[in-house]
Amino acid sequence: MAVTTAERRRAEVAPAERKPIRYYVDHIIRYVLLTLFALLFFAPFILAFLGTFKTNREITAWPPQILPELWRWENWERAWNVKIGAIENIFPRWIFNSLWLALGKTALQLFFSSLAAYSFARLRFRGKELIFSFMIASMAIPGAVTLIPGYVFYSKLGWVNTYLPLIIPTLTVAGGIFLLTQFFKSIPRELEEAAYIDGASRFRIYWNVILPMSKPALITFAILQFQAAWNDFIGPLLYLRRPQLMTLTVGLNYFKSQYRTDWSAILIGSMINAIPILIIFFLFSKYYTDTGASAAVKG
Amino acid sequence: MAVQAAQPGGGPPGASQSGKMMQRRETIAGYLFLSPYLITTAIFFVGLLLYAFFISFTNLRATFQASYEFVGLQNYVEALTDREFHKSLINAFWYFIIVTTLQTAGAIALAVILNAPIKARRLYRTLFYAPSVTSSVVISMIFLWLYLRTGFINYAFSMIGLPSGTNWMASPNGIFQNVVSLFGIDASGWPYFLKGPSVTWTAIMAMNIFTTIPTFMVMFLAALQNIPDQLYEAAGIDGASAWQQFWQITLPLLRPTIVLVIVLSTIGTLQVFDQAFVMTKGGPLDTSLTPVLLIYTKTLGEDTPANASLAAAMAFILAAIIFIITLIQRRYLERGTEQYF
Known part of the structure; x- marks a missing residue:
């Protein structure tokens, strides 16, 4: 038993000496995954933000487009000035x-x-x-x-x-x-x-x-x-x-x-x-x- | 005098007299500093609770009803036999079970996959926390748009070859009902509970799970960082597989965080309101009606005749249910998590 444990220890040590390569590969995979998940979870915000530049027709069109046809900054101005009843x-x-x-x-x-x-x-x-x-x-x-x-x-x-x-x-x-x-x-x-x-x-x-x-x-x-x-x-x-x-x-x-x-x-x-x-x-x-x-x- | 009394240790003769004075002054100061808390709590917490409790035993319907009288337990009996209230409790039950389970499991799974000290932590954290620091109204509005028949969710479904014509916010059929119909069984006559949550309600749950997983994941990541590497190294030497290490080391050590997430999620999900109000107002066919939404409509008399006393009784029943469930959870799950509460 003692021998096998020692062998295992050695086996554990050996890859540790190659650490730099494995370390970088691990990190790259990890950050790619992390970024993908972050973008996935953040996607609703990105889609909604891009949606603010679309016309109402574009916003509900099928198939939906990610980017607006035109960047309509005037939408923001229109919303800013929108009226409800008599209230400006x-x-x-x-x-x-x-x-x-x-x-x-x-x-x-x-x-x-x-x-x-x-x-x-x-x-x-x-x-x-x-x-x-x-x-x-x-x-x-x-x-x-x-x-x-x-x-x-x-x-x-x-x-x-x-x-x-x-x-x-x-x-x-x-x-x-x-x-x-x-x-x-x-x-x-x-x-x-x-x-x-x-x-x-x-x-x-x-x-x-x-x-x-x-x-x-x-x-x-x-x-x-x-x-x-x-x-x-x-x-x-x-x-x-x-x-x-x-x-x-x-x-x-x-x-x-x-x-x-x-x-x-x-x-x-x-x-x-x-x-x-x-x-x-x-x-x-x-x-x-x-x-x-x-x-x-x-x- | 004040100087001497302030110093710890033996005082001069007559210190007991001045000590008493000091103690009296300290007591007055203590209550003065506390007075804003004591006054607001006495009126707006204790007073309000007593008042609401009193109302729940009367027949007050509209807020400014001229006279009302004591009716005993009638509102509680009525609430417990009210079909809408039953339906709302069943909806809240599904929401609590499904959302709590899947968001906890999902967050742990993601945290284990991504477990490592993160660089650019601030940026990633902001991205992951975004859905949970943003108002639930905003999240609901954005998802209402994504769930349109012509929205991005259906578009994503069509891209991977799934049916894409679902009108997500207007599908009252239960999901169990839909599953058994694939085998040719007609479940439309089944009791409401057995049909399962409606497609609409499930879609709202999916939104909630999707938006809370990343937040809880960050909490689990922080907890994983505190597990010493030596434990895994020792287990590896003893021949434990990654799967065994997860069940034997990671999960038990994450327990305090898991309990915290479950208890917080239970309290939140059983009181779900914003999402249902903004997205469906409880529809279709009351399949996304929640207890709090029902209490709200009955108190204000929106879309239904006002019945404030019945609503108050429902609120106390709901509070009792939440209290009992969290009590059970704490008794059976909580070990060494007191520091969070």
């Missing part, structure tokens, strides 16, 4: 609504969630553990359960057709508070103690010491929340019932009807929605972890 320039308005809602929401969530996280991570007081456990447990309640029956609740508050139901209830995000609490706990205490001895208030320490040291966690949180708000559909669909209030994701459905669908406008709107998120993801890719944290916070 509906597209820029939707983009503006989506943008300020997502940015405003994210800023508020960052502030209020980090406040709570600071309290959980650093302050000692009775009831803290209980509240924290409650918060973790609350994350297990499916979102749909509170969201849709909430429509009756918000209607009675007079909040339908305002942005309030999309902003106020989610000023703090349980998943985000959890993420930030973990991060704050990892910051060494010495820095705060020095500031405390200098007479700084709790809020000053949170603002001047903790927040500046937590940039990576704050950026991760901000990106995930911006993405969630920018892509949100069911919330704006429920509560923004007038075209001029809508966000891009809800507005897009206006161009789809049983009788005549304006595919050109839909594809352009889809690209306007997708491109900023893809750019943000590309730029801040390192702040995403591959552990599903994104899905956990989003859910």
